[in-house]
Amino acid sequence: MRRWVAPLLVFSALLMLPEILRKTIHRPTESFSAEESLSSAHRIYDSTATAAQDRQYGIVRVVGTSNPLPEETVQQVVAKRTLEESAYVSIWNWQGFEAVTASARGLDNKHHFANSYLVGFKPFQTRQLWVPLYTLAMQKEYQYDHLQYAGLSDIWQTSRQAYYQKRGDCEDHAILLADWLIELGVDARVALGTHRGQGHAWVVAIVDGQEYLLEATSKRREASWQAMPLAALTEGYEVEFQFNRNFFWAKHNSTPTRKYRGRHWIKKSQFIRS
Template sequence: MRKWTLPLIVLSLALMAPEILRNTLYGARAQFAQEASLDAKIRIANANTGTRSLKQDRQHGVVRVAGSSQSLSEEAIQRVVAKRTLEESAHVSVWNWQGVEAATASARGLDQLHHFASSYLVGFKPFKTRQLWVPLYTLAMNKEYQYDHLQYAGLSDVWQTSRQAYYQKRGDCEDHAILLADWLIELGVDARVALGTHKGQGHAWVVAIVDNQEYLLEATSKRRQSSWQAMPLAALAEGYNVEFQFNRHFFWAKRSQAPTHKYRGSHWIKKSQFIRS
């Protein structure tokens, strides 16, 4: 009987091959059609650059700090930043307020003014989609990575709002993360921009909480991802050391400097709330 085993297996595979090939082709065609449709949406959205990108985003607001009786205003931080040199003002600032350390953060925008971190998430989505992987795919296809100091005449940090990040051809990690997080929030995902280091270098990325699982999304990745389940779990991501995180409304800081792979829990303090005006 053994001498027939191999021929029978070969014959079975030969008979199955057309069906296997057909399924493979159908799957490839479906994936190609899906990506082609998505690429068409990206082109249409980009064609509207002349009208949409000129819109002025509402970033003005105040921050209500937990444990403080007085809000921190944007005017207050801008008065302090105005006294700094151009180079100094290009750094991200973490603010203490009325005895509360690391109450919030601000960064220089394209308008050359400092705005609160949460204000850069302006409630923008380039187009509608139900697929959670589409924003990451779009970033991979549509935006080039470039360091700020190369794009802005030596300035170390200049942030783009989520809308600007879509229409600006180039941007660094913060710009990618801001757009990705804001778009995912529009899809109903609990998404946050994480600030910290990756392998010792300053970095920004996105954490998304889906079905009570925390996913770490590298917004600067240029790989195509067509399955949400292919995204890495935050607990398994190596080399990332988060210090702060924020979404449209809240700013969190860790209780200690101890590294963590968890983005929720008692080791995090919700420091403040951004109120857009």
Template sequence: MRSWLIPTGIALALLLPELLRISGEEGRETRAVKQQLDDAIARRFDGDADSPSSRRDRQYGVVRVQGSSRPLPEETIQEIVAKRSVEQSAYVSVWNWQGINQVTASARGLDNKHHFANSYLVGFQPFKTRQLWVPLYTLAIRKEYQYDHLQYAGLADIWQTSRQAFYQKRGDCEDHAILLADWLINLGVDARVALGTHNGQGHAWVVAIVDDREYLLEATSKRRLSSWQAMPLAALAEGYEVEFQFNRNFFWAKQDASPTRKYRGSHWVKKSQFIRS
């Protein structure tokens, strides 16, 4: 035991300055992130053009469906939803159009109207960064997880846009995922919101494709990771069963019911394109 302890102690002594240097660099980086976060929050109260009080993002648009020459307008889904009960319209709706199944999805927003899933990614980023770990780290320190029915007087499912998700202190899985995906897209990442189940429960998360590798990002995680290398590969993530995925422009559906941990390939069909009006 002693013969192991002595050289190890010497090695640690030699490594200590380097460890302290790395720790100091990470500390400066995270302090810088927190300062940028504080500045972004402060802009909300200063009448900044990016604040929700001075800007309303337009979510309206149409969906161009693969295999149909007739686009699906938002007015159509809102007319249908308006005829349903509050309970029937409370959850995410997956839409068929012109005989084509599962072409897109919609959900109720803070304005109490259903909007296409893509429209919730409004092109928002709280602040600029070159480091891909910053958005997930920011969510971990900024946003609290809370079920919608506890936050919205019993309503089962309310979606926040990416901008709203940043300024709203609380939100559930899709609110976290929408903000994370939209911010990563701004950084040039092929990022998508995935819809499905986790351990049998309805869930939303983010898949990010970086250097041709698929990473599964649990947007609701409160682990304060400050390294992209710490992000898990999607192929190794257990318990996630994806059914659909979307980004700002496109909506994908899985070809069959077979489980998969791959988010690209022939088993995925690009069903539609969202055109914001």
């Protein structure tokens, strides 16, 4: 994820204003279409992972209103966009409440809520918390989405897909790392924001009361949890949102912070998987 620009698209028929987080797109020279690229990626996943399909469908219960935001509503709005427009991550307002959740297009060509990409997957059990990041460094290659998916700027992989797909960008790395750590009993979250001015996703893990910032795309093979940096000491990261399997948080204001807990964070919604 790189260089988000955030114009606001208004749909007067709905009580929401979805905000699209855009990234700079560099057009590839491949002749295949975006649909063919997504279909191919999905076939690779299906042929590699024999587990049952992970359920991503659900609703979002927004704090402050009894009317949940269903996935059908999100997909109805997204369906009115072009394929290129719908490739961007969307931040959703609902019933007068701003930035209550996010959605992104997956390998199945549909938009799903951000929480739903954390499907409860761990490749294997380990007692060493540094092993998931070490495994990512060895196994998964970093590649921009627009190069992998024929110009589409933002396609997300579930945590299971991210393990079996050889390549992925920052969201894919972060989703797999966070979900794996959650399965190991860690309070881990995917953080969305910028790194040195460019759109980015990373992981924050809370262990023994300390907040650690984990750069999921790092290819350094750290074989010790003590080598992981404290979030309070990590420069260049500007977080805007964070989520885990169940909840979505937004900052209370635009003041930069290196703390991922506290009054400056508002729990906006809860994801209920159906």
